[in-house]
Amino acid sequence: MPVRLLLQLSRRNLLRHRRRTFMLLLAISVAVSGVTFMNSLIRGFQHDMREAVVVNMTGDIKVLAPGYRDDPSIENSFVLADGWAPDLPVDLVDGWAARIKVPAVILSERETRGIQLVGVDPASERISFIGSVSYAGEPLASPEDARLLVGKALAEQLQTAVGRRLVIMTQGSDGLNREAGFRIAGIYDADGTGLEKAFVFTGVSALQRLLDAKVVTEVSIRLREEGSSAAEGFSARGRLMDYFTGLDVLRWQELEPQAAAMFAFADSAIFIWFLIMMGALIFGLVNTLITSVMERVREFGMLRALGMRPGSVVVQVVLESTLVMALGVLIGLGIGSLLVGWLADGIDLSAWAEGVELAGMRSLLVPRLLPGDLLLVALMSLVFGVLASLYPAWRAVKVKPLEALRR
Amino acid sequence: MNGLVVNCRGVTRIYSDDAVPVQALRGVDFGVRTGEFVSLSGPSGSGKSTLLNIIGGLDRPTAGSVEVDGVDLGTLSESQLSDLRLRKMGFVFQAYNLIPVLSALENVEFIMQLQGVPAAQRHERAQRMLSELGIGDLLDRRPGELSGGQQQRVAIARAIVTNPVLLLADEPSANLDSATTEDLLQTLRHLNELHGVTIITATHDPMVMQIARRQVKLRDGAIVEDSAALDASAAGA
Numbered sequence: 001m002p003v004r005l006l007l008q009l010s011r012r013n014l015l016r017h018r019r020r021t022f023m024l025l026l027a028i029s030v031a032v033s034g035v036t037f038m039n040s041l042i043r044g045f046q047h048d049m050r051e052a053v054v055v056n057m058t059g060d061i062k063v064l065a066p067g068y069r070d071d072p073s074i075e076n077s078f079v080l081a082d083g084w085a086p087d088l089p090v091d092l093v094d095g096w097a098a099r100i101k102v103p104a105v106i107l108s109e110r111e112t113r114g115i116q117l118v119g120v121d122p123a124s125e126r127i128s129f130i131g132s133v134s135y136a137g138e139p140l141a142s143p144e145d146a147r148l149l150v151g152k153a154l155a156e157q158l159q160t161a162v163g164r165r166l167v168i169m170t171q172g173s174d175g176l177n178r179e180a181g182f183r184i185a186g187i188y189d190a191d192g193t194g195l196e197k198a199f200v201f202t203g204v205s206a207l208q209r210l211l212d213a214k215v216v217t218e219v220s221i222r223l224r225e226e227g228s229s230a231a232e233g234f235s236a237r238g239r240l241m242d243y244f245t246g247l248d249v250l251r252w253q254e255l256e257p258q259a260a261a262m263f264a265f266a267d268s269a270i271f272i273w274f275l276i277m278m279g280a281l282i283f284g285l286v287n288t289l290i291t292s293v294m295e296r297v298r299e300f301g302m303l304r305a306l307g308m309r310p311g312s313v314v315v316q317v318v319l320e321s322t323l324v325m326a327l328g329v330l331i332g333l334g335i336g337s338l339l340v341g342w343l344a345d346g347i348d349l350s351a352w353a354e355g356v357e358l359a360g361m362r363s364l365l366v367p368r369l370l371p372g373d374l375l376l377v378a379l380m381s382l383v384f385g386v387l388a389s390l391y392p393a394w395r396a397v398k399v400k401p402l403e404a405l406r407r
Numbered sequence: 408m409n410g411l412v413v414n415c416r417g418v419t420r421i422y423s424d425d426a427v428p429v430q431a432l433r434g435v436d437f438g439v440r441t442g443e444f445v446s447l448s449g450p451s452g453s454g455k456s457t458l459l460n461i462i463g464g465l466d467r468p469t470a471g472s473v474e475v476d477g478v479d480l481g482t483l484s485e486s487q488l489s490d491l492r493l494r495k496m497g498f499v500f501q502a503y504n505l506i507p508v509l510s511a512l513e514n515v516e517f518i519m520q521l522q523g524v525p526a527a528q529r530h531e532r533a534q535r536m537l538s539e540l541g542i543g544d545l546l547d548r549r550p551g552e553l554s555g556g557q558q559q560r561v562a563i564a565r566a567i568v569t570n571p572v573l574l575l576a577d578e579p580s581a582n583l584d585s586a587t588t589e590d591l592l593q594t595l596r597h598l599n600e601l602h603g604v605t606i607i608t609a610t611h612d613p614m615v616m617q618i619a620r621r622q623v624k625l626r627d628g629a630i631v632e633d634s635a636a637l638d639a640s641a642a643g644a
Binding site (some may be wrong): 005009012013017302304305307308309310312 | 408460463466467485489490491492493494496498500504506507508509512517518520523614
């Protein structure tokens with residue numbers, strides 16, 4: 001098959017009908033840039049959602065005692081050996097944090113609230129939100145620090161302030177209630193999220209003393225961004241399961257199934273959006289190609305009369321469609337990428353802050369352009385372009401050369 | 408192969424597209440020897456173009472058989488017919504039918520490109536052919552930039568540049584003025600006499616009929632007069 005000749009004919013036919021080609025390119029590039037930009041927003045939303053889950057005390061992977069998820073109390077805890085360190089590649093892991101997290105009641109002079117009391121090593125908590133929030137007062141100094149970090153919203157409910165004392169009641173390892181007074185070291189500001197009401201922090205060693213148990217209830221592991229793919233996550237989990245024999249080693253998707261479902265839905269949304277945009281585009285593309293083919297029936301008949309095989313005519317129509325699609329896709333990806341670059345600082349969604357927070361997003365949505373998505377859009381568009389041209393191509397060869405020449 | 412480059416036996420063509428079937432050819436027996444210049448003539452609807460199209464493999468007979476260069480066209484698929492046209496036939500159409508996006512030179516090279524002739528060789532042959540036909544200075548012009556006569560010369564160059572077994576021309580002078588027609592006929596005669604190209608043309612034009620060495624007249628789908636038969640009987644007498 002004379003591919004070079006067919007390419008030459010296709011290219012010149014596209015140039016011959018400049019206005020039609022321009023309109024096709026415009027439609028394709030608008031659709032592709034729209035898909036690219038929308039994908040980047042969905043990826044940004046996914047990233048936010050994952051970050052929110054991972055940073056909000058969950059981590060990419062968490063080690064828990066069996067039964068802790070059903071009964072998150074000190075009874076379902078485990079002992080960490082001195083100098084514990086699972087064998088994980090340094091470039092895979094961003095950080096670790098061993099914690100005690102138990103339900104507790106917090107009392108001020110005026111109010112009482114149920115909370116999650118979390119004993120932490122402050123130096124390890126850069127992997128969670130508490131390592132990056134702003135404070136009134138000061139953060140915890142060490143695992144031994146027996147003061148509290150209270151969320152701003154909870155502090156307002158308890159009508160308390162930095163330096164004041166609060167009473168904590170929780171259950172010790174012997175099943176008996178423990179009660180102790182703690183002074184507030186700092187009040188953290190987590191942008192008004194529910195975290196402020198849910199979590200109260202103190203030093204892990206101080207909490208172990210209160211509970212009378214040198215145990216932890218969880219080890220949270222944060223992977224590096226580039227090491228957070230499903231494959232890497234599974235690999236890390238496997239190694240951790242070998243190290244923490246007898247404990248539950250769970251990925252964030254298992255710990256937060258609702259968020260994982262939304263994350264997966266976002267993946268589907270990318271395809272749905274792509275199909276909607278491409279569906280509309282393909283409808284127009286097929287119509288335009290049919291018009292183009294019908295206008296040139298005589299020409300195709302002549303080519304066949306001169307000895308061009310029917311298959312070559314099909315290839316010529318498909319090539320024309322593929323060429324214009326490829327060019328349109330390139331332009332569309334370029335425009336989409338430029339748009340994403342232009343909005344690289346993020347889109348301010350603070351006007352819809354409450355709804356945005358419910359969806360697990362931050363009030364600043366930063367579009368994220370993934371090379372894999374660009375490649376997928378490019379390849380799928382080309383496939384759609386080829387498919388869209390098959391029917392017009394079939395119409396082009398369906399007419400017999402003689403009938404075509406008589407038109 | 409009995410020396411015939413074209414051998415039609417009992418060729419019938421009935422068009423059944425309309426409510427009343429139309430019999431365009433009625434059992435035509437017709438043969439053409441290598442090197443002949445044949446004109447098919449007759450009034451509109453006589454079947455001359457139908458016969459030409461069937462010989463060229465652009466149409467299939469309802470009954471009967473057609474052989475071109477010893478190949479029975481009835482046994483060939485559409486793709487095989489395309490190949491046969493590509494390798495053995497040249498076509499000159501009434502409306503020139505050049506490829507509008509290609510230059511004169513590229514149009515002439517087109518068939519050779521389909522045949523897979525190397526670029527340098529086809530370029531040289533196309534250029535030489537266009538020069539022989541007197542339009543060697545118009546190589547880069549596209550069909551839209553050429554006159555009717557110039558376009559027809561390009562079409563002829565395209566048809567014969569590959570040395571086909573058979574040149575089929577359907578009303579080649581229909582869109583030309585008489586001066587251009589005269590030029591065209593000289594070209595055809597030159598091709599036939601000097602290069603030995605076998606030519607069959609369907610025409611209304613008396614000028615074309617006169618220049619052909621064999622005239623075949625059709626009426627109502629049948630051959631009513633064939634100068635070759637007359638010559639043979641005259642020779643026999």
